[in-house]
Amino acid sequence: MADLTKGPRGAKPRKILSRRNIMLYGILFVISVYYLLPLYVMVVTSLKGMPEIRLGNIFSPPVEITFQPWVKAWAQACTGLNCDGLSRGFWNSVQITVPSVILSIAVAAVNGYALSLWKFRGAETFFAILIVGAFIPYQVMIYPIVIILREIGIYGTLWGLVLVHTIFGMPILTLLFRNYFSSVPEELFKAARVDGAGFWGIFLRIMVPMSLPIFVVALILQVTGIWNDFLFGVIYTRPDTYPMTVQLNNIVNSVQGVKEYNVNMAATLLTGLVPLIIYFISGKLFVRGIAAGAVKG
Amino acid sequence: MSTSPRPYRLLRNLNAKIASVPMILTALVIFVGGTAWTVFYSFTDSKLLPRLRFVGLDQYERLWSTGRWLTSIENLLIYGVLTLIFSLVIGFLLAVLLDQKIRFEDTFRTIFLYPFALSFIVTGLVWQWILNPEFGVQNVVRSLGFTEFVFDPLYDPDIVIYGVLIAGLWQGTGLIMCLMLAGLRGIDEDIWKAARIDGIPTWKTYIFIIIPMMRPVFVTTLVIIMSGIVKVYDLVVAQTGGGPGNASEVPAKYVYDFMFAAQNLGQGFAASTMMLLSVVIIVVPWAYLEFGGKRRG
Amino acid sequence: MHSISVRDLTLNFGSHAVLKTMNLDVAEGEFIVLLGPSGCGKSTLLNCIAGLLDISDGEIWIKGQNVTWAEPSERGIGMVFQSYALYPQMTVRGNLSFGLKNARMPKAEIESRVARAAKILQIEPLLDRKPGALSGGQRQRVAIGRALVRDVDVFLFDEPLSNLDAKLRAELRVEIKRLHSRLNNTMVYVTHDQIEALTLADRIAVMKGGVIQQLDAPQVIYNRPANLFVAGFIGSPAMNFLPGAVVDGGRSFRLGEHSIALEGYDGRAVDLPRAILGLRPEHIAIATDPRPGTSLPAVVELDEPMGADSLVWLKAAGQQMSVRVPVERRLEPGTPVYLHLDLPKASLFDAATEQRI
Numbered sequence: 001m002a003d004l005t006k007g008p009r010g011a012k013p014r015k016i017l018s019r020r021n022i023m024l025y026g027i028l029f030v031i032s033v034y035y036l037l038p039l040y041v042m043v044v045t046s047l048k049g050m051p052e053i054r055l056g057n058i059f060s061p062p063v064e065i066t067f068q069p070w071v072k073a074w075a076q077a078c079t080g081l082n083c084d085g086l087s088r089g090f091w092n093s094v095q096i097t098v099p100s101v102i103l104s105i106a107v108a109a110v111n112g113y114a115l116s117l118w119k120f121r122g123a124e125t126f127f128a129i130l131i132v133g134a135f136i137p138y139q140v141m142i143y144p145i146v147i148i149l150r151e152i153g154i155y156g157t158l159w160g161l162v163l164v165h166t167i168f169g170m171p172i173l174t175l176l177f178r179n180y181f182s183s184v185p186e187e188l189f190k191a192a193r194v195d196g197a198g199f200w201g202i203f204l205r206i207m208v209p210m211s212l213p214i215f216v217v218a219l220i221l222q223v224t225g226i227w228n229d230f231l232f233g234v235i236y237t238r239p240d241t242y243p244m245t246v247q248l249n250n251i252v253n254s255v256q257g258v259k260e261y262n263v264n265m266a267a268t269l270l271t272g273l274v275p276l277i278i279y280f281i282s283g284k285l286f287v288r289g290i291a292a293g294a295v296k297g
Numbered sequence: 298m299s300t301s302p303r304p305y306r307l308l309r310n311l312n313a314k315i316a317s318v319p320m321i322l323t324a325l326v327i328f329v330g331g332t333a334w335t336v337f338y339s340f341t342d343s344k345l346l347p348r349l350r351f352v353g354l355d356q357y358e359r360l361w362s363t364g365r366w367l368t369s370i371e372n373l374l375i376y377g378v379l380t381l382i383f384s385l386v387i388g389f390l391l392a393v394l395l396d397q398k399i400r401f402e403d404t405f406r407t408i409f410l411y412p413f414a415l416s417f418i419v420t421g422l423v424w425q426w427i428l429n430p431e432f433g434v435q436n437v438v439r440s441l442g443f444t445e446f447v448f449d450p451l452y453d454p455d456i457v458i459y460g461v462l463i464a465g466l467w468q469g470t471g472l473i474m475c476l477m478l479a480g481l482r483g484i485d486e487d488i489w490k491a492a493r494i495d496g497i498p499t500w501k502t503y504i505f506i507i508i509p510m511m512r513p514v515f516v517t518t519l520v521i522i523m524s525g526i527v528k529v530y531d532l533v534v535a536q537t538g539g540g541p542g543n544a545s546e547v548p549a550k551y552v553y554d555f556m557f558a559a560q561n562l563g564q565g566f567a568a569s570t571m572m573l574l575s576v577v578i579i580v581v582p583w584a585y586l587e588f589g590g591k592r593r594g
Numbered sequence: 595m596h597s598i599s600v601r602d603l604t605l606n607f608g609s610h611a612v613l614k615t616m617n618l619d620v621a622e623g624e625f626i627v628l629l630g631p632s633g634c635g636k637s638t639l640l641n642c643i644a645g646l647l648d649i650s651d652g653e654i655w656i657k658g659q660n661v662t663w664a665e666p667s668e669r670g671i672g673m674v675f676q677s678y679a680l681y682p683q684m685t686v687r688g689n690l691s692f693g694l695k696n697a698r699m700p701k702a703e704i705e706s707r708v709a710r711a712a713k714i715l716q717i718e719p720l721l722d723r724k725p726g727a728l729s730g731g732q733r734q735r736v737a738i739g740r741a742l743v744r745d746v747d748v749f750l751f752d753e754p755l756s757n758l759d760a761k762l763r764a765e766l767r768v769e770i771k772r773l774h775s776r777l778n779n780t781m782v783y784v785t786h787d788q789i790e791a792l793t794l795a796d797r798i799a800v801m802k803g804g805v806i807q808q809l810d811a812p813q814v815i816y817n818r819p820a821n822l823f824v825a826g827f828i829g830s831p832a833m834n835f836l837p838g839a840v841v842d843g844g845r846s847f848r849l850g851e852h853s854i855a856l857e858g859y860d861g862r863a864v865d866l867p868r869a870i871l872g873l874r875p876e877h878i879a880i881a882t883d884p885r886p887g888t889s890l891p892a893v894v895e896l897d898e899p900m901g902a903d904s905l906v907w908l909k910a911a912g913q914q915m916s917v918r919v920p921v922e923r924r925l926e927p928g929t930p931v932y933l934h935l936d937l938p939k940a941s942l943f944d945a946a947t948e949q950r951i
Contacts, residue, residue, distance in 0.1 A: 028394055032408045038423045038467065039411070045426065057437040058427065110316045118313035126317065126324045133328030135524055135580050139552040139569040143347075143562065144331035167323050174320060187679035187752075190646045191740070195693030196667030199312035205692075209683040228416030230531040231549075235557065245418045249535050252422050261426060272419040279414035280407070287410070287475055309648070 046070060046266035053261055069262035073270055077263055079239075079250040086267050088240075089247030092158070093227055093274075096243050100162045101222040104169035105215065111170070112177025113203050117189050127174070134171035142235055149236065161236045161243075165226050173218055180214040181207060213285070220282050221289040224275040244271050332573065339566035347562055356567035366568065369546035372458045376465070376547070377526040383466050384522055385515070388473025393503065395474070396481050406478075410471035417468065421535025424464035425451060451537055454544035461536055461545055468532075469525070473518055480514030481507065516583065523579045527572055548572050595658050597622040597748060597780040598643060603652035605635075605642060605804075612638050613804045615652070620782065622747070625774055627791040628784045630801035631827070636784045637752055639801070643782065644673050644750050656748060667696070669748075672741025676753040678733040680725035686712075686736050687721045690743050704743075711742040714773070731762045738773070751783040755790065767793060788828050792816065800824045817939065822948040825872050825941055831905060833872045834915045837945060840866040846887075847871050847942070849911045855887035858938035868945035875918040877936040880906065880925070884932045894929040908933070 041058050046069050048062040056063075075085040082088070115127055145164060149155035154163065184207065192202045208215075233243040242250070248271045252264045279286050342352045360366050391409055395402055412420065427433045430449035438446045450460030484507060492502040508515075530549035537545040548568060556565035598620040605613040613635050620626050628636040641647040643654060645666040653662045661669045680689050687708060694704045712718045715735045725733055734754060741749050751770070755763045771794055774781055785791055791798050792812045799809045800823075808820035819825035825833050838849040840856070844864050847854045849871070884891070892910035904921045907914065910933055917933065925931070942951045 024394065024397060024399065028399070028405055031391070031394075032405060035408050035412065035467070035471075038420075038427060041427055042423050053432060057440055058432055059437060107319045111320045114313040114316040115320075118310055118316075120310045120313055120317075123313075123317060126321050129324035129328055130320055132580075133324060135576055136328060136332055137527055137549070137569065137572040137576055139549055139565075140335045140573045141327055141331035143556055143565070144334045145327065147347075148326070166319075167327055170320060170323050185677050185679060187675040187677045188681065190641070190644070190666075191673065191675060191679035191737075192681070192692075193646060194644060194666045194671065194673045195740070196665075196696035197692070199316070201696065206681055210681075224414055228418075230416065230418050230534070231553075235553075245416050245531075248422070249418050252425075253535070253538060261429075261432065264422065265426060268419050268422045272415045275414040275416070276411065279411055283403075283407075286414070287406075 042265045042269045042272075046073075046262055046269055048262050050260060050262060066262075069260070069266040070270070072260070073251075073263045073267035077251045077267060078257065079247055079254060086244060086247060086251065086270055089242055089244035090270070092237075092241050092247075093244040095158055096161050096165070096233070096237075097223060097226045099158075100165035100169075100226050101219065103162060104166040104173060104222055105218050107166055108170055108173030108218070109177045109208075109215070110203065111174045112179075113181050113207060114199075115174065115178045116181035116184075117186075117202075118199060127178070130171045130174060138168070138231060142231075146235070156236070156238045156241070158237070158241055161232060161241075164232050164236050165222075165229070168232070169222055169225070173222070176214065176218060176221075177211075180211055184210065216282075216285055217289040220278055220286050223278055227274050335566050336570050336573070339563065339570045341563055341566075343562040343566065345560045345562070352563075356563045357571075360564060360567050360571065365543045365546055366548075366551055368543050369548050369551050372545060373526070373529075373547055375458050376462055376529065377523070379459075379462055380465055380469075380526055381519070381522055383462075384470050384473045385518065387466065387470045388518070389477045389508075391470065391474040392477035392481055395478055406471075406475070409474055412468045413471045415468065417529075417531035418535040420464050420468045421461075421532045421537075424460070424467070425536045428460055428463075452541060454541050457537055457541065457545040461533055464536055465529070465532055469522075473522065476514060476518050476521070477511075480511045483514070484510055516586065520580065520583050524576065527576055527579075595622070596620060596655070597624065597657060598782065599655040600639070600643065601653045601655065603639070603642060603654065604650045605638060605647065606650045611804060613642070613649075616804070616806060618799065618806065618809070620780055622780060623778045625781045625783065625794055625796045627795035627798045628782065628801060629788060629791040629798050629827075630786065630807075632786060634801040635804040636786075636801050638804075640750050640752055640782060640784045644671055645669055667693070670746045671748045671750055672744045672746045673750040674734070674737050674741050674752065674754045676756050678725070678730075678737045678757070680733055680736055680740075682725055685722050685724055686717065686728070686739075689725065689736055690721075690739050693740065693744055707743045707745065711739040714742065714776075715739050730758050731766060734758065734766060738770070742777075747779045749779055749781045751781065751785075753784055753786070756785070756787070763790075770794065788830070792828075800827060802827075818950070819872075819941055820950050822870065822872075822943050825943070825950075829874055831875055831916045831918075833874050833941070834878070834913070836871040836873070836911065836913055836915075838869060838871060840864065840869045840942065840951075849890070852890055852911055853887075854890070854935065854937070856937060856942070857888060859940060859942065860938070864951065866944055866951065869951070870943040870945050872941040872943060873935055874939070875905065875916045877939045878915070878917045879934040879936070880908075880917055880919055881932045881934050885934050888935050888937055890933045890935065892931055892933050894925045894927055894931060896927060897925050899924075 037059075044061050045053065045058060047065045047067070048056070049064065049066050049068070052063060073085060074087050076083055077085045115123055145167075146155060149160040149163070154160040188206065189202060192206050197205060228245060229243065230245045230249070233246045237243065237246075248267050251267055282289075338347050338349075339356055340351050340353060341348060342350050342355065395405060399405070428449070428451050430436065430452060435446060435448040438448065450456045450463075488506060488510070489502070492506060497506075528549060529547055530553065533539060533545055533547050533550055539546045539550055548571070552565050552569045552572065555561045555568060596619045598618070600616055600618040603613055603616040604611065616639065618626075618639075628639060630636045638647065642649050643656075645661065645664060645668075649662065653660055655661065656669050656671065666673075681692065684692065690708045690711060691704045694707065708721070709718075712721055715738060717732065717735050717739060720728060720732060720736070725736065728736065734757075737754070754770075755766055758766065767790055770783075774794075783790075783794060795812050797809060798812055798815050800807045800815060802823050808815055808824045810818075810820075815824060816828055819828060819833075822835070826835070836849055838847050840846075841848050841853075842865075845856055847856055847869070854871070881889070890910045892908040892915065894906060894908050895914075896907040898905040898907070899921055902921065903918050904924075906917045906919055906925055908917060908931070909915070915933070943949065944951055
């Protein structure tokens, strides 16, 4: 994937206030407004009281700012089963995301390392199956996995979901690490072997310290991907261990009671906050991550 | 130092083989085994639990005579074709705009891409709110004086899928833009210089020189968009729940509902096998073009 | 006892044989250079000796031990690579001591060995820097140091100077030679650069297509190449080849209408209908008068002054030839001259087998 950090290649810029530039920046500004609008609407709605929402329009800023919807979304919102808010889903998501991210990256990194530097007969065949598997719709595999997890006895537990995330994260992450380790000069690997380092020694002492950027890319990819997952969460966990996305959907789309749009938007924003924060602080690395992870679709 | 005998083939490179066990298990058990299992059981009349009572193509006949499945296929086609066209066009145009040596390129890119960091659940819920006829865009326009204005896609079965499309494009075009931008930056700058010396207008350079040169980027992007389309599920669940009625059903949701809610596994298996088939139809020609051609040449 | 002994080594990549039943014995303290064009298998052979590639058949012995299936670190070798292959995140000291730490050597011993190697290579001030902060020449010194601290009898060099510029290359070449005379250990050195080969080697193994073409001392390789390939590969500019026939019971060489007496040539005296006479540019002199039997009429085409001497391109007997002459002599294109051939230094090859006669 080409590097976005290279300079732009379009036509040469002319005077700052040329007609072309006014057009260009005008168009970019209008499009930016369109892209930012939903975020803006989420924020202002979540800060209004319900009476104001019923009377006013969704684009107007709040007359009277209230944080009550946020408090309610976090601690009191009901899903029909219980009324302890999104905090439960948040902590479930943390409990799911942390081990899933660690396990999936560890497995894929070691795997990509073996595939790039310690090739053995047949390895490429399994890798090809793995990559082709990334294109198979999940729907084809979800039921057999239910059976496997039930047989192992972890169906419905957090560990079952962690395993599922590790499995489905494997193709793209293995590809990512394999390509990265393949770009490491082979002579470095040879030198380490002459120096008496073995499979794990070379991995832990030479390769891992050299590849921190790619680990960060994998980290960003996995944290956002797993945090945003809905399908696996709803299939492989039970209501009391639902991740945040599933719980959010249940809160907002529950048919009981009066709709509290401000609470809904606060809850939605809360759920989007983790990936958004990662996005805004990671910057260019995020772009690299999605370029690499785009295959996941 | 001692004379070591020639090791057994299986034990040579043992650590790499051990490290690849997760990959081998995933590839064989989940991707190959799971897929084969589902396809196999799609020829049975499994209900609540899978059972081996073969009914030939009955499940497929029922599937293709079920209105809900036909609706979901129709929706997928509309959503798919339009997503494909609009994401490619919008993504490419945005990339071209950002490639004009503009200032604040990073800022604009950040704005266009941030929706991609959000989950489909968050995307669906925020657009559900914006398109809410009582409070959203329709209400705002009416309050400006256009009292007869109607814009309620999520409540009109005929156009509900377009409402989903708006949200899907908002979430995904940033990614396409990034891929296209990377493609534009990957083109040799001398091409631009040559075109300028030949006096070719910028727009002509894009259409007749740059776009043909970006063919591989377009093909990859196409595959990414399409494999994403087949998997679309969370967005519909969050934004419309498949409604009104069954008007915004999609195949992935059909599969989930039949497997886990309607307790009709056989239907779910048949429907997911059809999804697999559609991916095969998309991916095989691409794989042939991408990899088959190289092998011949 | 040989220091390294390669016995019937064969290496196949799929159905393609990269090394074909190769045999090579290296004496203790000997400096062997593996020389050849890219793809000839020279680096592959070195990697097999190091244990970095699994061989298909044959045996490798180092210091009397069969190490065919031993790990690289167990073979008692040190290795220096073209790209230096320094561990980027470790300091120079860390790079030098990594192998020793892996061998669980006591700390004091590691320190003394690192200090000794750093002294020999004059890299003491660099010990606490990282490779990124070093120049190319310094990096290669560190890489040599990494082999040095292992205190082994066999050093393997894989094109160690190819990434350096010409000046540094000449400097480090001398340094490697000095290191060899000081340590007196066995060195196997892979290069495609014939100057390095000719200056460094005790013996050169010229390779092509996975086979050693000739294994001999540099002056033998240069003066008495075993076949056409070796003759053409060694020497710059390349040896002149004149196709013709050996006649008169091996006494003269027929080149078109010209006949050259093979006076003083030390090969076998047999007639050959298709033969090739090889003469290096410096074994031909340019004169205005003919010399009966050992000269050829020629016409000057181009004169290339090269500093110390000058290279003259001529046409003789329908062949293009190059001759090295002192630079004082300028020759105008079109000048008719006579080439005096130094036949005792010539080489004769059978055109069919390409072997020396």
